[in-house]
Amino acid sequence: MSQTSEDEVVLGPRRVVGRPVVRPARTASVQGYIPEMLKGLGQTIGYALRNTKEMALGTRNDPVLESIDDGINTISYPEQRRPYPERFRGVHRLTQRPDGSPRCVACLCCSTACPAQCIHIEAGDYRDDAQRAGYEKYPKRFVIDELRCIFCGFCVEACPCDAIRMDTGIHPAPYDSRDQFIYERDLLLAIPGREGEHETENPRVEPGEPGFPGIARLQH
Amino acid sequence: MEFLSSSTFLLPFYGFLKAFFVAMFGLNLGVILTWVERRMRGMIQDSIGPNRAAIPLPGPVAGGLAFGPALLGAAAVVGLWYSLGQDSGEGEAGGHAGWGMIFTQAAVFLIWAFTAIMARVVRERGAEGAFEEQFADLGEPRSIVLTGILTHLALLALGVASVGTPYEQSFTDLSFSGGMALLVIAMLGSAGYVALRLFPEKEVRLTLLGLLHPAADGLKTAFKNDFEPQKGDKLLYQLAPWISFFPVLVLIAVVPFGPALCFGKASDGSIDFSVFQGIEAVGNVCRDARFSLQVADLDVGILYYFAMAGTAIVGAALAGWASDNKFSLLGGMRAASQMVSYEVTLGLTVIGALMIFGTVRIDEMIRWQTENAWGIFVQPLGFFLFLAAAIAETKRVPFDIPEGESEIVAGYFTEYAGMKFSMFFFGEFVAVISSSTLMAALFFGGWHLPFETATGIAVTLGETTYFTAEIEPSALAVLGFLTMIVKVVALCVFQIIIRWTLPRFRYDQLMRLGWRKLLPASLVNVMLTATFILAIQSASAQVQGWLTWAGQLSMLLLGLGFLASVVALLVFLMTPRQKRKLVASSAARYAEAMGGVRSLKMEA
Numbered sequence: 001m002s003q004t005s006e007d008e009v010v011l012g013p014r015r016v017v018g019r020p021v022v023r024p025a026r027t028a029s030v031q032g033y034i035p036e037m038l039k040g041l042g043q044t045i046g047y048a049l050r051n052t053k054e055m056a057l058g059t060r061n062d063p064v065l066e067s068i069d070d071g072i073n074t075i076s077y078p079e080q081r082r083p084y085p086e087r088f089r090g091v092h093r094l095t096q097r098p099d100g101s102p103r104c105v106a107c108l109c110c111s112t113a114c115p116a117q118c119i120h121i122e123a124g125d126y127r128d129d130a131q132r133a134g135y136e137k138y139p140k141r142f143v144i145d146e147l148r149c150i151f152c153g154f155c156v157e158a159c160p161c162d163a164i165r166m167d168t169g170i171h172p173a174p175y176d177s178r179d180q181f182i183y184e185r186d187l188l189l190a191i192p193g194r195e196g197e198h199e200t201e202n203p204r205v206e207p208g209e210p211g212f213p214g215i216a217r218l219q220h
Numbered sequence: 221m222e223f224l225s226s227s228t229f230l231l232p233f234y235g236f237l238k239a240f241f242v243a244m245f246g247l248n249l250g251v252i253l254t255w256v257e258r259r260m261r262g263m264i265q266d267s268i269g270p271n272r273a274a275i276p277l278p279g280p281v282a283g284g285l286a287f288g289p290a291l292l293g294a295a296a297v298v299g300l301w302y303s304l305g306q307d308s309g310e311g312e313a314g315g316h317a318g319w320g321m322i323f324t325q326a327a328v329f330l331i332w333a334f335t336a337i338m339a340r341v342v343r344e345r346g347a348e349g350a351f352e353e354q355f356a357d358l359g360e361p362r363s364i365v366l367t368g369i370l371t372h373l374a375l376l377a378l379g380v381a382s383v384g385t386p387y388e389q390s391f392t393d394l395s396f397s398g399g400m401a402l403l404v405i406a407m408l409g410s411a412g413y414v415a416l417r418l419f420p421e422k423e424v425r426l427t428l429l430g431l432l433h434p435a436a437d438g439l440k441t442a443f444k445n446d447f448e449p450q451k452g453d454k455l456l457y458q459l460a461p462w463i464s465f466f467p468v469l470v471l472i473a474v475v476p477f478g479p480a481l482c483f484g485k486a487s488d489g490s491i492d493f494s495v496f497q498g499i500e501a502v503g504n505v506c507r508d509a510r511f512s513l514q515v516a517d518l519d520v521g522i523l524y525y526f527a528m529a530g531t532a533i534v535g536a537a538l539a540g541w542a543s544d545n546k547f548s549l550l551g552g553m554r555a556a557s558q559m560v561s562y563e564v565t566l567g568l569t570v571i572g573a574l575m576i577f578g579t580v581r582i583d584e585m586i587r588w589q590t591e592n593a594w595g596i597f598v599q600p601l602g603f604f605l606f607l608a609a610a611i612a613e614t615k616r617v618p619f620d621i622p623e624g625e626s627e628i629v630a631g632y633f634t635e636y637a638g639m640k641f642s643m644f645f646f647g648e649f650v651a652v653i654s655s656s657t658l659m660a661a662l663f664f665g666g667w668h669l670p671f672e673t674a675t676g677i678a679v680t681l682g683e684t685t686y687f688t689a690e691i692e693p694s695a696l697a698v699l700g701f702l703t704m705i706v707k708v709v710a711l712c713v714f715q716i717i718i719r720w721t722l723p724r725f726r727y728d729q730l731m732r733l734g735w736r737k738l739l740p741a742s743l744v745n746v747m748l749t750a751t752f753i754l755a756i757q758s759a760s761a762q763v764q765g766w767l768t769w770a771g772q773l774s775m776l777l778l779g780l781g782f783l784a785s786v787v788a789l790l791v792f793l794m795t796p797r798q799k800r801k802l803v804a805s806s807a808a809r810y811a812e813a814m815g816g817v818r819s820l821k822m823e824a
Binding site: 053058060061063066083084086194 | 260340344361717718720721722792793796797799800801802803805806807808809810811812814816817818
């Protein structure tokens with residue numbers, strides 16, 4: 001890169017590459033204070049008028065969608081909220097199967113992966129005559145202590161069944177007491193995803209259904 | 221002095237009324253200014269100012285509050301219509317043209333305002349019910365407002381055009397009776413709809429645009445811990461807030477809030493209030509009795525202002541001394557030195573005005589301005605210096621070094637809490653009001669509108685009168701009063717805008733500005749004024765004719781400037797702003813799916 005000699009400035013013992021900052025000219029209007037003061041007053045009046053007009057006419061910027069425009073872009077938080085981005089890790093939810101039972105198979109992967117040790121799972125076996133018996137277990141209890149959780153998302157990464165997700169888009173609410181932060185299985189199952197869905201996109205073939213891989217292996 | 225000797229037992233009562241009005245004016249405008257300063261500054265800085273204070277009202281009560289005044293107003297309109305119709309039932313052509321125009325214009329205003337507001341509300345939250353459906357497809361609220369303004373102008377043009385034609389009588393009758401009916405319908409309809417909506421509500425929160433918040437804050441301070449420093453001077457500590465608050469409030473007493481009213485004289489020498497002889501303005505001087513709209517009609521006039529403003533310094537200095545706190549003491553010393561310094565400039569800048577007006581009585585200064593030109597045209601430099609010195613006197617930004625929160629905590633009121641603190645705080649705002657009142661009287665013609673005479677408006681340039689409009693003297697009195705209030709409020713807001721904009725001076729800069737710049741400039745102003753006065757007095761009649769013409773030209777400029785600014789404001793309000801939508805993040809996509817974040821209910 002070629003440097004013109006103008007860009008090289010000698011500052012003391014060192015040569016500094018860069019462009020010297022041109023000091024603003026000390027014109028009469030700047031030194032006189034009053035013209036600049038009037039300019040500033042005009043700017044203040046302009047902002048006051050425009051913002052008041054926007055508020056009175058109800059045409060304030062949408063603080064999320066139109067925030068690149070001048071004007072008041074403040075989000076009045078408790079009443080107005082910026083939606084969380086798509087990949088925001090919010091409160092957990094347990095996804096459901098089409099029949100409403102949890103997809104979780106109580107493999108304990110998530111509670112093992114959890115660095116905060118906030119997931120407690122008690123696995124239970126299906127009755128012998130159930131179709132799923134012998135293939136998988138189910139969570140008799142599935143408890144997350146949201147107060148211990150550090151929202152790292154490792155549980156979601158660890159889950160082999162896509163049974164635990166953090167795509168709810170809601171942050172954990174502040175409560176009055178600690179026991180309210182203990183989310184039990186049924187509460188976790190009831191929390192919907194962003195679009196209100198309780199299931200996931202990933203298909204899961206149940207035992208007894210055509211195409212169930214376990215049955216296919218048994219028959220061969 | 222004869223008007224003073226004509227005082228009777230009634231005058232103390234009127235004096236009390238006037239004093240009560242002035243005190244209420246100062247205090248309430250102070251609350252409003254606090255609101256303006258906090259909330260509107262918040263809006264400039266992209267944040268919402270405080271407005272959470274609210275009075276919860278049950279729905280029926282709120283509905284009654286909306287409908288009751290409208291009902292009373294409608295009854296008053298009908299009563300007025302009936303009594304006016306009785307008075308000249310014999311059919312006097314054009315007798316009610318003025319009232320008919322007022323009724324019609326008011327009705328049109330109510331209708332378009334209500335329609336525009338409804339259209340906006342319906343656009344925002346969707347129509348609820350069959351009545352609101354009709355507002356859904358009326359189009360932009362902006363076009364409704366434009367239609368309304370055009371209707372105003374068209375009606376006015378129609379009224380003016382019909383004068384002298386065979387249709388004048390029928391137009392007058394139509395606008396008088398039809399306008400009355402329309403006005404009553406519009407009042408009852410709009411208020412009734414609001415009341416209907418409010419009635420089933422369980423709780424309506426009355427916030428008055430957040431105006432209640434400063435009032436609530438002020439009330440709160442009355443209940444706060446009344447702290448007192450252990451080793452301070454107990455008596456002076458208690459006294460200081462009063463000494464700094466009281467003088468600035470009573471300052472307003474010498475300024476007239478409207479033209480003097482002329483009344484007849486009863487046989488015992490007292491004022492006969494049943495005989496109204498117009499206002500004292502160009503072309504009318506009170507012959508019998510004079511009722512001035514100021515609390516204290518003092519001969520010393522403006523000197524009283526300076527005496528009282530000087531007393532306010534003592535309060536700040538005492539507060540600093542009695543608090544037993546180094547920061548307070550520093551603040552008190554700063555306050556004393558600053559205010560004494562700027563007092564000199566303040567006094568000297570007015571000398572020029574005094575020389576021109578030739579009086580210290582403020583009502584006579586206003587009379588001079590009504591006859592010649594407003595003070596700002598004859599004393600432009602004087603006005604600027606007075607403004608700077610007056611802001612320094614009120615100890616507000618950019619001259620707020622006595623408070624100087626970045627250097628000396630809170631200056632002279634560091635040790636004050638509760639109501640005593642709020643007296644200092646509020647005293648500042650009242651000082652703004654009183655200095656604005658004086659500025660309006662000295663430099664902006666007080667209650668005077670350009671070309672206003674004792675009988676109405678007469679636009680005169682040179683010897684020719686281009687336009688005259690007769691206005692009732694009683695209406696002129698009300699108009700003068702309102703004009704004064706508007707001027708005071710405008711000057712207050714201007715001072716607040718200065719506060720929003722300018723940064724604080726350093727102490728040495730402040731002193732240098734005061735002694736080395738403003739003081740010599742005010743002396744120069746005195747010199748120049750004296751020279752001009754001498755030159756004019758010895759000038760020929762032709763030159764003096766030019767001066768009269770220049771004075772009339774200044775009035776014309778003022779009138780045209782006012783009209784132009786109204787038009788500019790309307791255009792500014794009606795111009796839509798182009799907004800660019802940017803959906804560049806997943807959060808923005810969710811917000812768009814929600815229909816935008818703005819549509820959520822917001823408390824501010």
